[in-house]
Amino acid sequence: MDGFSYNNGLPPLSFTCSKRTRKKFNFKFRVISNHPPPIDLDSLEFVKWNKKTEIKDLAEINIGVMPLEDSIWAQGKCGFKGLQYMALQITSVMSNVGVNTQIIDDGHNGFIFKSKEDWYRVLSSLMSDVKLRTEIGQKGKKTVEHKYSVKANKQKYISLFK
Numbered sequence: 806m807d808g809f810s811y812n813n814g815l816p817p818l819s820f821t822c823s824k825r826t827r828k829k830f831n832f833k834f835r836v837i838s839n840h841p842p843p844i845d846l847d848s849l850e851f852v853k854w855n856k857k858t859e860i861k862d863l864a865e866i867n868i869g870v871m872p873l874e875d876s877i878w879a880q881g882k883c884g885f886k887g888l889q890y891m892a893l894q895i896t897s898v899m900s901n902v903g904v905n906t907q908i909i910d911d912g913h914n915g916f917i918f919k920s921k922e923d924w925y926r927v928l929s930s931l932m933s934d935v936k937l938r939t940e941i942g943q944k945g946k947k948t949v950e951h952k953y954s955v956k957a958n959k960q961k962y963i964s965l966f967k
Contacts, residue, residue: 832848833850835866836850838851867896868932869891869896870897872900873905893946894943901918908948
C-alpha cells in the first residue's frame with residue numbers, strides 16, 4: 806500500500822454504518838484518503854485526497870468522523886482532521902483518544918465516543934437532527950476561532966520572538 810495504512814478505527818465505524826443504520830437512514834459515507842479503505846460498505850463513497858480540492862471535498866459532508874483505535878500511534882496523532890471539520894462548521898465526532906479529548910467538549914462543540922454503541926447513538930442522533938448538527942457545528946467553529954486560530958494565538962507567537 807505504498808507505506809500507507811489505515812488505523813483500526815474504521816471497523817467499528819463500518820459496524821455502525823451497517824444494516825442497522827442503512828435501514829433507518831439514507832446516507833453516503835465519504836472517505837477522503839490516498840487509498841480506498843478496506844471496508845465493505847454499500848454507502849461508501851471514496852474520494853482520493855487532493856491538496857487542491859481538500860477543503861471543497863470536506864465542505865460537502867455533514868458530519869466529520871475521526872475514528873482512531875486507542876494505540877500509542879493514535880495517542881500521538883494530532884486532532885487536526887477534527888479541527889478542520891470544526892473550522893468548516895461540520896459537526897465533529899472523534900474517538901476518545903489523545904488530544905481529541907482536549908479539543909472536544911463532548912456534546913457541546915462535538916462528540917467523543919468510546920464504544921460501537923456510542924458511534925451508533927451519536928451518528929443516529931446527528932443524522933436525524935439537522936438543528937443539532939448546525940448548533941454543534943457553529944460551536945465547533947467558535948472553538949477553533951477562540952482557541953486554535955492564528956488570531957487566538959497571536960500573542961503566543963509574538964512572545965516567541967521576545
